[in-house]
Amino acid sequence: MKTLDALLKDLAACRICRDAPLYGMALPHEPRPVIQASRSARLCIASQAPGTRVHLSGRPFTDASGVRLRTWLGLDEARFYDARRIAIVPMGHCFPGQDAKGADLPPRRECAQTWREPIFAALPGLELILLIGLYAQAWHLGEEAKGGLTATVGRWRDILGGRRRPALLPLPHPSWRNNGWLKTHPWFEAELVPRLQEEVRRLVES
Numbered sequence: 001m002k003t004l005d006a007l008l009k010d011l012a013a014c015r016i017c018r019d020a021p022l023y024g025m026a027l028p029h030e031p032r033p034v035i036q037a038s039r040s041a042r043l044c045i046a047s048q049a050p051g052t053r054v055h056l057s058g059r060p061f062t063d064a065s066g067v068r069l070r071t072w073l074g075l076d077e078a079r080f081y082d083a084r085r086i087a088i089v090p091m092g093h094c095f096p097g098q099d100a101k102g103a104d105l106p107p108r109r110e111c112a113q114t115w116r117e118p119i120f121a122a123l124p125g126l127e128l129i130l131l132i133g134l135y136a137q138a139w140h141l142g143e144e145a146k147g148g149l150t151a152t153v154g155r156w157r158d159i160l161g162g163r164r165r166p167a168l169l170p171l172p173h174p175s176w177r178n179n180g181w182l183k184t185h186p187w188f189e190a191e192l193v194p195r196l197q198e199e200v201r202r203l204v205e206s
Helices: 004-012 052-057 064-073 109-121 133-145 149-154 156-160 176-184 187-204
Strands: 043-046 086-088 128-132 167-171
Touching (some): 004 109, 043 133, 043 187, 064 187, 128 133, 133 149, 149 167, 156 167
Parallel strands (some): 043 086, 043 128, 128 167
């Protein structure tokens, strides 16, 4: 098994979806893999894929979604970007491009297939993984995510309290596109977010 440092070096040079795509067309731009990871991290944010702003910055969640996510977590930027405590491992490490309507495409399937298992195997200190959106929930939860995002997030207590280690906690994506979902599901911010912040304080500030 490769060390985390070796994996991160290999990932930074990855060009599979650009030069030898396994699914569909090649990536339409130069790859710029995004990840934040350290062997000492206890909390992991399993996100979706970089958007246009993150592709330009090379740093995860440098956009409006990141502002909302940090609010949910109760963290300032300094703590959020402290790789010693928090890993950020997206399903797709590079911006996947956009469709004809300007919406971001799904994460490239090659990415999780190639990198996900070895990266998590190299993160032995993780105690909790936050599953941001359907793609991460499907990969980590399998059959438990079959009912869709609302049903999966609605079962957060059972999922968090289950026997999996690291523990898992499903969340909606913090994108503005989910404003309607948040408005029609007030229990998320009233019940789940306080527990989320409690878990984050335990893992990040202790």
